[in-house]
Amino acid sequence: MLGECKQDASRGSDELFSSCISNGPYIMNSASGNDSKKFKGDVRSPGVPSRVVHVRKLPNDINEAEVISLGLPFGKVTNLLMLKGKNQAFLELNSEECAQTMVSYYSSVTPVIRNHPIYMQYSTHKELKTDNSPNQVVRVQVAARYASSMAGGVAQSPVLRVIVENLFYPVTLDVLHQIFSKFGTVLKIITFTKNNQFQALIQYADAMTAQHAKLSLDGQNIYNACCTLRISFSKLTSLNVKYNNDKSRDYTRPDLPTADSQPSIDHQAMAAAAFSAPGIISASPFGAHAFPPTFAIQQAGLSVPGIPGALASLGVGHSSMAAAAAAASRLGLSGLAAAGGHNVLLVSNLNPESVTPHCLFILFGVYGDVMRVKILFNKKENALVQMSDGTQAQLAMSHLNGQRLHGRAMRVTLSKHTTVQLPREGHEDQGLTKDFSNSPLHRFKKPGSKNYSNIFPPSATLHLSNIPPSVVEDDLKRLFASSGATVKAFKFFQKDRKMALIQMGSVEEAIECLIEFHNHDLGENHHLRVSFSKSTI
The missing domain is CATH 3.30.70.330 (RRM (RNA recognition motif) domain)
Incomplete structure (x- = not known):
């Protein structure tokens, strides 16, 4: 067993939790350590999966609720150790599988809290053993309950309610499907207008996928500086779609009739029901939207005025944006042009x-x-x-x-x-x-090119394609290492050996390798194609 990690029990409860102490759904222990606290006992090699996740680079003013909220989408959080002097924490989940899902997810979508990128890895410890004082237990029970509430409710529903604010350009059902499908299979969508606001109900296959989509997209803009997504959980667990048309769609039932494009009475009832998920704490100590700054899709320029939001960063084709801008022009809508100008x-x-x-x-x-x-x-x-x-x-x-x-x-x-x-x-x-206007290396001149749907932020993992059969793993690893970069991992695609993933030592190294080796002549009339990948090895 791990050694005891004790804290100063006289430190007192945060005012944040003092008014809402109750028996929450999570039973946990917590300890706030200082710089001198160290674990003893059973340790494992770094990188080996563990249900304890080591979280680093936390901002100084982080609190328990925010740290716990990082783990809640992936399962029950069973323990927490805060090392505030080191800006670190240890988060224990109820299973190794949950921890693996968490670490894997955040390796591709870096969470950001108050402009601090947060990093995490498996701990060398397989469990936490901390002080079980009643004060700690109550504090973290309430922190978990509060964090869960800020995440948008009980997080058991696979149905999201989406309000689009600042609607300068039309947002179609197909655009919503394109955006939300980046996070998993969308089963059904219903769109409607209520209180002069364009809204949608979007059903995923499971609640976990819905949670991931909500955390990543809430507060993002679809188009440049407009069409802002406000996302919460619906208390509905399933949508009843009667027609497949431009207002509603059941992707599991392509046989449904088109009928007219007006939402049915059932849709209106669903819209009304979607507004009142019980048990949600409405006030958030982190502002009106607790998660957008924390879980924004990682891109360095996110806070710069005038940049595109979710649609562009998810790699949705710019043809959709151009179509929306054209529609807006026909409707006489003003606002920032999503396409054209400022190039x-x-x-x-x-x-x-x-x-x-x-x-x-x-x-x-x-x-x-x-x-x-x-x-x-x-x-x-x-x-x-x-x-x-x-x-x-x-x-x-x-x-x-x-x-x-x-x-x-x-x-x-x-x-x-x-x-x-x-x-x-x-x-x-x-x-x-x-x-370069006549360069053969342009990626997007061909209409409908797959490159439109494979645009990702710079990452340490590069996607390689157009690899000839004679080139083996060692050839490519030697090629990329010749630039002075570190090659950490490599993997050919199982179903298509013309493609591979290669992981460099850092994002900066990957950027420089992409510049150096994109279009590199590999022989046999094959020139290497290099792009950033959303995957990890």
Whole structure:
């Protein structure tokens, strides 16, 4: 058994919990340690799955409820140890399987609390043994209850209620399906207007998937600075869809009639019922929306005004955004254009010793077709990047602002320029301006390209494709290691050996490897294709 970890029991309860002490659904213990607290006893090798998750890089003002809320979507939290002096915590779940699901999920969607990215890994301990004083038990019971409430209710329903605020552009049932399908199988959708607000009920196959979608999407914008998603749990556990049309859809019943596009009485009843999930604490100490800053889809530029939200970051095709903008134009709606305009980006804080127009072309080309690049002659740490359209520019900015390239964190903002001027004939600019408009390396020129649905934030894991049969694992590992990067893992796709995943030592290394090896000649008329992956190895 692990050694006892004790805390100062005289510290007193937080005011947050003093008014709502009750017997919650979770029975737990808690300890707040200090820097000198250490475990003793049964330990295991790092990286070996354990039901205890080690959480690091927590903000100084973190509380128990916020830490517990990280684990609640994945199962019952059975114990908690806070090491506030070290900005760390140990979270024990009721099973190793729950902990594995949690660690795996957060390896692809990094949680952020008050602008702090939170990191987690398996603990070397298989369980926690902490002080069982009544004060601790009550505090963490209430913390768990409160965290569960802030997550949007009892979290047992697979049905989400979605309100779209700031509706500058039309939001269709198909757009909602495209966004929410990124998190799992959507079974049914009903859309309706109530109290002059566009709303939807969305049913997943299970409550866990619904919880993941809610945590990631609540508070995000579908289009640039508008169409904000407000998501809560419905008390309904199933939707009754009678027609498949532009207002409702049952994806498990393609045989349903289309009828008209007005919601049925059943739909209206469901809409009314969806408003009153019982047992939800309405006031949150973290503001009106407790989770968006915590579980926002990880992208460095998320807080910058004017960037796209969920739709772009989930890799939904920009054709949908353009269609919505066109519809908005026909309807005479004002607002920021989701497509068109502002297609030139100003990229600053670059490393002038290393940056080239080609490297910016390859990197920004992951998120759109780069037409021209200009590194400023007198300020070589700054560059202008002209994308094919405004949507692609917004997408590139949202994913690349704040990412590190050649040892520096890039700043990416919209430029006041509408085009990048080529040097006048006879004026040499030392190769600092390049026109890529006719490059064969554009990823998005082909209509309906699969690349539209495979746009992900920079990650340490790269997706490789177009690998010839003669190239084996060691060849690719040696190739990527030749850049000086660390290759941590590699895996061919089982069903298609032309594709593989390779995990680098860091996101920065992956970015530089993508720049260096995208379109690398592997022989046999095969040029390597490299992109960021949402998967881990």
